[in-house]
Amino acid sequence: YIGAALVKHFERTEGARALIICPPALSEMWERYNEVYRLNAQVLSIGKLQENNSETERLLGPEGLYKDRDFVLVDESHNFRHSDTQRYRVLQNFLAVGKKCVLVTATPRNKSAWDVYHQIKLFHQEDKTDIPVDPPDLKRYFKAIERGEKRLPDLLAHVLIRRTRRHVLRWYGFAADTQKPLAELSDDEARPYLRGDKPAYILVGGRHQSFPKRELETIAYNIDDTYQGLYEEIRGSLGRPRKSPSDKSAPDELTYARYGLWHYVLPEKQKAAPYSELHRAGVNLRGLVRVMLFKRFESSVHAFRETLGRLLRIHERFLEALRQGMVPAGEEAQALMYEAEAFEESDLYDALRAATGKYKIEDFDIERLAADIAKDVGIIRRLLDLVRPITSEKDAKLQTLLAKLKEPPLSDGKRLIFTQYADTARYLFENLNPGGKEPDIDVISSADKSKARVVGRFAPRANPENAFYGEEGEIRTLIATDVLSEGLNLQDCNKVLNYDLHWNPVRLIQRFGRIDRIGSEHAVVYGFNFLPEAKLDRNLGLRATLERRIREIHETIGEDAAILDNSEKVNEEAMYAIYEKKGVQLSLFEDEGEAFMDLNEAEEVLRQLRRENRAEYERIANLRDGIRAAKKSEGKELYVFCQSGRYQQLILADPDGTEMSRDVPHILGLIKAEPEAAGDG
Numbered sequence: 001y002i003g004a005a006l007v008k009h010f011e012r013t014e015g016a017r018a019l020i021i022c023p024p025a026l027s028e029m030w031e032r033y034n035e036v037y038r039l040n041a042q043v044l045s046i047g048k049l050q051e052n053n054s055e056t057e058r059l060l061g062p063e064g065l066y067k068d069r070d071f072v073l074v075d076e077s078h079n080f081r082h083s084d085t086q087r088y089r090v091l092q093n094f095l096a097v098g099k100k101c102v103l104v105t106a107t108p109r110n111k112s113a114w115d116v117y118h119q120i121k122l123f124h125q126e127d128k129t130d131i132p133v134d135p136p137d138l139k140r141y142f143k144a145i146e147r148g149e150k151r152l153p154d155l156l157a158h159v160l161i162r163r164t165r166r167h168v169l170r171w172y173g174f175a176a177d178t179q180k181p182l183a184e185l186s187d188d189e190a191r192p193y194l195r196g197d198k199p200a201y202i203l204v205g206g207r208h209q210s211f212p213k214r215e216l217e218t219i220a221y222n223i224d225d226t227y228q229g230l231y232e233e234i235r236g237s238l239g240r241p242r243k244s245p246s247d248k249s250a251p252d253e254l255t256y257a258r259y260g261l262w263h264y265v266l267p268e269k270q271k272a273a274p275y276s277e278l279h280r281a282g283v284n285l286r287g288l289v290r291v292m293l294f295k296r297f298e299s300s301v302h303a304f305r306e307t308l309g310r311l312l313r314i315h316e317r318f319l320e321a322l323r324q325g326m327v328p329a330g331e332e333a334q335a336l337m338y339e340a341e342a343f344e345e346s347d348l349y350d351a352l353r354a355a356t357g358k359y360k361i362e363d364f365d366i367e368r369l370a371a372d373i374a375k376d377v378g379i380i381r382r383l384l385d386l387v388r389p390i391t392s393e394k395d396a397k398l399q400t401l402l403a404k405l406k407e408p409p410l411s412d413g414k415r416l417i418f419t420q421y422a423d424t425a426r427y428l429f430e431n432l433n434p435g436g437k438e439p440d441i442d443v444i445s446s447a448d449k450s451k452a453r454v455v456g457r458f459a460p461r462a463n464p465e466n467a468f469y470g471e472e473g474e475i476r477t478l479i480a481t482d483v484l485s486e487g488l489n490l491q492d493c494n495k496v497l498n499y500d501l502h503w504n505p506v507r508l509i510q511r512f513g514r515i516d517r518i519g520s521e522h523a524v525v526y527g528f529n530f531l532p533e534a535k536l537d538r539n540l541g542l543r544a545t546l547e548r549r550i551r552e553i554h555e556t557i558g559e560d561a562a563i564l565d566n567s568e569k570v571n572e573e574a575m576y577a578i579y580e581k582k583g584v585q586l587s588l589f590e591d592e593g594e595a596f597m598d599l600n601e602a603e604e605v606l607r608q609l610r611r612e613n614r615a616e617y618e619r620i621a622n623l624r625d626g627i628r629a630a631k632k633s634e635g636k637e638l639y640v641f642c643q644s645g646r647y648q649q650l651i652l653a654d655p656d657g658t659e660m661s662r663d664v665p666h667i668l669g670l671i672k673a674e675p676e677a678a679g680d681g
Helices: 002-014 025-037 054-060 087-097 116-121 138-146 152-159 165-172 185-194 231-237 277-281 285-299 301-323 330-340 345-357 367-385 394-406 422-432 451-458 507-514 540-563 572-579 599-614 614-621 664-671
Strands: 019-021 043-044 069-075 100-104 173-175 200-204 208-209 213-222 416-420 443-444 477-478 495-496 523-533 639-644 647-653 659-661
Touching: 002 019, 002 069, 002 100, 025 043, 025 285, 025 451, 054 087, 069 087, 087 116, 100 116, 116 138, 116 152, 138 330, 165 173, 165 200, 173 477, 200 664, 213 394, 231 285, 285 422, 285 639, 301 330, 301 345, 301 367, 301 422, 330 345, 345 572, 422 443, 422 477, 443 451, 495 507, 507 523, 523 540, 523 572, 540 572, 540 647, 639 664, 647 664
Parallel strands: 019 043, 019 069, 069 100, 213 523, 416 477, 416 495, 443 477, 495 523
Antiparallel strands: 173 200, 200 208, 639 647, 647 659
16 A cells, blocks of 8 residues: 555656556556556556567567656565566666656565665666765775675665664654654653563554564474474485585485586586586575475475476486487477476477577486486385375374364454465365365465455455455465465465474564554464474474574575575574564564664654644745754764765764764664753863
C-alpha cells in the first residue's frame, strides 16, 4: 500500500507516468492495485529484464514503449543487490537518463553493505557524490565501511526513509491509558509504550490501530526418529567440504563428479576452449548441489526422496552416455538430460550426441570420471533404498506438525505454513488434506495458481480488491513456499509456521511481515519455528542443541558457504535469537538503538515544532548563520555545522578542534535535548 500511495502521490502532484517493476509473483497484485487505485502506471515483471532480448528492447529500449515513463517504482528492490545480473544491467541502463526512482524493500541489506551500494548505484550511477559523506566517493566509502572505518547509517540517513514500529509509535502514536500523543512525552516517558510494556495505538482513518505483540515458539522434533535412526549415516554420505576439488572423497561419500567436469579434463586441454568454459560454470556448482541436498534432507523426507530420485535418473543417463562415447557437458546437454522423459531412449542419445559434439571424450580422463559417476549412482541408489520405506506415518517431523496443529493457538483460526521447497509443500498438503477433500486447506508453490485468488480467499478482509466468489469459500490453512513471502497483506491470519530450519533472519522477517502489520485485528501474532534434534541432543538444553546444529551446518557446508546468497548464509546470532525466543521484538535486526537519532526522527521533531509552535519554528528558521548553542554533557566535544552550496556536513570535534566524527545520527543523538532543557553558556 505504501508503494501504491507513492505512485498516486507523484501522479497527482506532478502528473507522473509510473512504471512499476516487481518480482513475477507480485505482478498480478500490482496490476490489480493499478486498476483499483487508478495509478496510471505500467507493471513490468523483473523476469522480463533480459539483455539482448527483443521484448525487453521493445519495452525499455531508447525508443521503447516505456521510454516516456518518468517515475519508476522498484518493489522488493533487494532483488537488485547484485550488479552482475542481466536484470540489474537492464534496469541501470533504463534509469541512466535521470528518471525519478523509488526503491521499496523491507530488507535492503541482507548481510553485506555492498547489497545497499548496488541498489544505490541504480539511481546514483557515478561514484563521486554530493551526499555529505567523507570521502565523497561511494565506492571508497563502502570500502571504508568494509574495513570498519565508516558506518553505513551515516550514508543511509541521506537516502533512506524508514518507518520502523518504534518510529511510527514514537511520532504518530498515542498512549492507550492517557490518550496523550507519544510525541509529547520525553524519551523516558515514551519508552514503556515503545517496548510494549504499556499499550499504544495510532489513528488510521479515524480508527484506533495497534501493532500486534510478537511471540516466537520453537517446535523441536527428532530428526533421528524421522530418518529411522539413519540421520548420521545419510548426513555422512552427503560428504564433507574438501580443501581442493582434487581431494578424494571418502568411500561412502558422494563425489559430485557430474558438477565438476573440468577437473576430469586432461591437464593439457583445461585452458583451451571449450573446456575453460566448463571451469567457469563449475566453480560453484558442486558446492551448491551439496548445500541443496543438505537443506532438502532437513526440510522433509519426501523432498529428499524426490530429489534423490531425480538425481539417480540423471546420473544413470550420464553414465550411459559415457558408455556410448560422449560426455554430456554444457547447458544444452543438461537440459536434455532433465527433459529425457519426453524422448524415446534412442532419440535422447542422438540429441545428446549432437549437443555435445564439441566435447571430445578423448580429452577427458574418462576412466576416472566413469568410476566416480558410477560410485555416485551406487550411493544415491543406496540412500534412496534407505528412505523409500519411511512413510508419512513414520515421519516424526510430519507427525509433530499434525499434533501441534491440534493444540492452541494453532488449532484456532487461520494458519500459514511456509517451507522453502515445493516438494515439501505438496507433501504437507497431501497429508493435511488427503484427496483434497477439505476446501479450506490449500497449497501454493509457484505460478500454478492465481496468487491473487488464493490471497483473496485466505485474507479477504486485508485484500477486499481480490474478493472471492461464494462457491470457493475462505481458506483456513495455507501451505506456501516463499512465493508468498514478499509484499502481501495476510494479516487476517496471526500464525506463521516455518517448517524448515532458519539459517538467516531475512526469510523469517519477510515471512513474519505478512501477518505482523498495522491494522491487524489480532492482539498477538505467533511465529512457530521447527528445530531438528538428533539422538545425542535428547538430554541437552536448547542452546546446546542449537550449537550442535550450527556446528553440523559448518561441517557439512564448510567453505561452500562463500558461494551462497547472503540471505541463505548462516547467521549464528540470529539463529540463537530466533530459536531461544529472544526475537520477540525482532529488533536485533532493525537497528533501533537509542544511542543515535536518524534524520527521519530529526525531521519529525521539526514537523512537530512547526505544527505546534509555528512562531518558535519561524524564529529558529530565520536565525542568522554562525550562532552558538550549548548543553550540559559528560564530555567536552564541540559540534559545528558546515555548508557550501548544496554540500552540508555536521562535524563533532574535540576541544582542540580536531575532528572526531562525521557520524550524523551519532552527533544528533549527542546534541538532542528535551524542550525544557536549559542551555549552558
